[in-house]
Amino acid sequence: MPSSAAFTPGPVGSFIKHHFRHFNAAAMVDAAEGYRTHLLEGGKMMVSLAGAMSTAELGLSLAEMIRQDKVHLITCTGANLEEDIFNLVAHDYYERVPNYRDLTPADEKALLDRHMNRVTDTCIPEMEAMRRIEKAILKEWMAADAAGERRFPHEFLYRLLRSGVLEQYHQIDTKNSWMIAACEKNLPIVVPGWEDSTLGNMFAAAVIRGDVKNVHTVRTGIEYMTWLARFYQEITKDCSLGMFQVGGGIAGDFPICVVPMLHQDLELEAPLWGYFCQISDSTTSYGSYSGAVPNEKITWGKLGADTPKFIVESDATIVAPLMFAYLLGW
Incomplete structure (x- = not known):
């Protein structure tokens, strides 16, 4: 399909096209158009998620991007992998703290005493979110361990979602969970540094307690990279793979290095x-x-001089949903 194919933006997209004309606003439009052109020319796209984008409920737009085949691979931190599911089962127990900048150490201690873990202005309820998932995922880890099986972190969560054991706890419309959308598509996910997550800590505790005998029951970093190398070689036989990086850190740094x-x-x-x-x-x-x-990535052999390159220096919690809305025709 040619890149010049007709595109009629929806109400959000029309607003963006009319008002976002300069500076970071214009860069965002250019990046969205570049993303659209890449797909129209037969390319595939990897989206990487850093920060706390799942707790920011990016699933409200990302899930539909996945369903409409505008995302073909996700790399994310362990936090983003698990926090979409935390939100799925405990959304009604979350609390917003709009005045978080005014909190004193005593206020923060009061949140801790209530088992409310704060991420900027949003508190994740430990018992309803983290411990609920821990109890369910521990059974998956232990069963795999007993059977001598090994799986990646996202594969364990896919098994958990497919088992149906969490359905009684769903507190959001499942169409707004990007992990459910990814699971339904069996979308490949890469989770570098998974150990640096709540579930990663819980798995380490399970190994220490002896609930899980083999620390390698959950496959991690180097195996993810070797998988990604094979995936990259295979998918790029027929098409170009692009990278849409939300935030910085390991979620983006890890996968982009597969090329060099x-x-x-x-x-x-x-x-x-x-x-x-x-x-x-x-x-x-x-x-x-x-x-x-x-352009610095050119010197590392990751991008070429002619690669379409964009950077939007702004808040990803604002920009990413707007770009996705534009691409979805909303």
Whole structure:
């Protein structure tokens, strides 16, 4: 399908096209158009999620992006993987703290005493969210351990969602859960550094207690990279793979390195990433890789001089839903 195919934006998209004409606003429109063009030309897209985008309820738009085949691979932190499911089963118990900037240490201690874990202005309820999922996922870990089976973190959560044991606890419309949408599509997910998450800590505790005998029951980092290398080689035989990075950190840094690894460490042929966009408010001031402009990635063999490259220096909780709405025709 040619990139010039007719596109009629919906009400949100029309507003964006009319009002977002300069600076970061214009960069956002350019990036969204670049994303659309990449798909129209037959490309596929990886979306990486950093920060607390699941607690920000990005699933309200990301789930539909997945259902409409506008996302073909997700890389995310362990926190984003689990927090979409925490929200799924405990949404009604979450609390917003709009005046979080005014909280004293005593106020924070009061939240701790109530088992309310704060993420900026939103408190995640430990008992209804984290412990509820821990109890269910522990059974999956232990069953796999007893059977001598090993799975990736996202595969365990897919099994949990498919088992139906959480359905009695659903507190949001399931169409707004990006993990359910991904599970229904059996979407590939890569979760680098999964150990740095609530469930990662719980798995370590299960190993220490002896509930799980084999620490390798949950597959992690290096195995994710070897899987990603094979996936990248296979998918790029027929199309270009782009990267849409929401935030910085390991969720984006890890997968983008698959290309230079294939080239430099394995001396294999592989195309460069075919599109790149990052939404970030990080700056380059102190050697911040998360704030580095896309051109720096050319020097590392990740992007080419002609790769469509975009950076929107803004709040991802605002920009990502707007871009997704634009692409969805909302």
